[in-house]
Amino acid sequence: MGWDELQYQSGFGNEFASTDPRCPDALPEGQNNPQKCPYGLYAEQLSGTAFTAPREHNQRTWLYRIRPSVCHEPFTPVKECNKTTIDWEQEAPDPNQMLWRPFALPDGEVDFVSGLHTVCGAGHPRERHGLAVHVYLCTAPMGDSCLYNSDGDFLIVPQQGELRITTEMGRLRVRPNEICVVPQGVRFHVAVSGPSRGYVLEVYDGHFQLPYLGPIGANGLANPRDFLSPCAWYEDRDVAGYRVLSKYQGRWFEARQDHSPFDVVAWHGNLAPYKYDLAKFMVINATAFDHADPSIFTVLTCQSTQPGVAIADFVIFPPRWAVQEHTFRPPYYHRNCMSEFMGLIYGNYEAKEEGLQPGGATLHSMMTPHGPDAKCFEAASNSELKPVHIAGGTQAFMFESSLGLAMTSWGHRTCMKTNPDYYKCWQTLKKHFTPPAIGTPEE
Structure with a gap:
């Protein structure tokens, strides 16, 4: 089956069952771990939650494979994967608004792992608490190697170039304006056909889930049926020195094995990689007055132990109709107890058309004020309040977190992409205050 003929299963968090059609009836009947599996396969369980997690939160998948994943040589440290980090003390804290120009693509052949760079983050995977924000800048496929993340889930946001991702559960083709989530522990390989750039949100605490809809009701935002997981696909290939890379407690290790x-051949469970087309997001935003909070644009969330407070939210600002009365329509000026990292996949972000560029980013840290630039403010304050379609041809997103994000040396200095003049976009905001006239006091 070619990449243009991939088959998927739809639904978020479903209990999937899939068999490669080349081996019908490969899934055992009646028990997960039989004495002898069909076709002489091995049964292996991948657990994404504790065994005793409540049923509604429990995530695991049974894999029926040609060889168990334990068939590899010992892991040894890898030195060349040194652009990711969990060292959040590299730079002194900096509360200023940060703007990155588009991150530069590398020269020569650089694969997905070698092209991962950590921009900012917080916490530590050893305590299973925190997150990291990376960008990937690559030009070449990974060859006879794969990776898995022991530290947490990867949410991958392509900005330039298509990703062809092979996972243990099957294959995913992910284009810009689609996202992909690869859960903790799942082995995967990334192939590209040219210069490729994108963003990665890594969470240590748990798994991504759909946000609760509350008064919205049963439908809206990202619908479960639009999330696609791969159907089973296998390769029985002997490979001398196949390289398995492991991201473990923030560092990289490798092990060699003699096969793909x-x-x-078959799998069933509810812990699986998936992709989602951002164009399928059902926007809800029509107000008689005032301004809805940006949380109405949440696609996925990774919740903390505090109700309603996220370790990380993935939020988008898609093309949509603005139907509002008696209000300022762009994002309001804001100081937030959350950290906001924004990126742009394509187009012009409506609140900063001359600032944030595709492939670039901004970071507005806790309680650091931010909002529309002066040009946007003046235009929005004087425009006619009629229904208008905004953000056409644009897709911006935000990684929002309740944690304070520290920048790495690469993100702050080495990449040479920060714009020191970012603050100037607000300096021309004028004073419009007109106090009432004060009469002459009576004598």
Whole structure:
């Protein structure tokens, strides 16, 4: 089956069952771990939650594979994967508004892992608490190697170039304006066909979930049926020195084995990679007055132990109709107890058309004020309040977190993409205050 003929299963968090059609009836009947599996396969369970997690939160998948994943040589440290980090003390704290120009693509052949760069983050995977924001800048496929993340889930946001992702559960083709989530522990390989750039949100605490809809009701925002997981696909391929990379407690290790890890003939469970087309997001935003909070644009969330407070939210600002009365329509000026990292996939972000560029980013840290630039403010304050379609041809997104994000040396200095003049976009905001006239006091 070619990449243009991939088959998917729809639904978020479903209990999927999938067999490669080349091996019908590969899934055992009646028990997950039989004495002998069909076709002489091995049964292996991948657990994404504690065994005793409540049923509604429990995530695990049974894999039926040609060889168990334990068939590898010992892991040893890898030195060349040194652009990711969990060292949040590299730079002194900096509360200023940050703007990055588009991150530069590398020269020569650089694969997905070698092209991962950490921009900012907080916490530590050893305590299973925190997150990291990376960008990937790559030009070449990974060859005979794969990776898995022991530290948490990856949410991948392509900005330039298509990703062809092979996972243990099957294959995903992910284009710009689509996202992909690869859960903790799932082995995967990334192939590209040219210069590719994108963003990665990594969470240590748990797994991504759909936000609760509350008064919105049963439908809206990102609908479960639009999330696609791969159907089973396997390769029975002997490879001398196949490289398995492990991201473990923020560092990289490698082990060698003599075969492809993508030898899962069948699988069933609810822990699986998936992709989602951002164009399918059902926007809800029509107000008689005032301004809805940006949380109405949440696609996925990773919740903390405090109700309603996220370790990380993935939020988008898609093309939509603005139907509002008696209000300022762009994002309001804001100081937030959350950290906001924004990126742009394509187009012009309506609140900063001359600032944030595709492939670039902004960071507005806790309680640091931010909002529309002067040009946007003046235009929005004087425009006619009629229904208008905004953000056409644009897709901006935000990684929002309740944690304070520290910048790495690469993100702050080495990448040479920060714009020191970002603050100037607000300096021309004028004073419009007109106090009432004060009469002459009576004598």
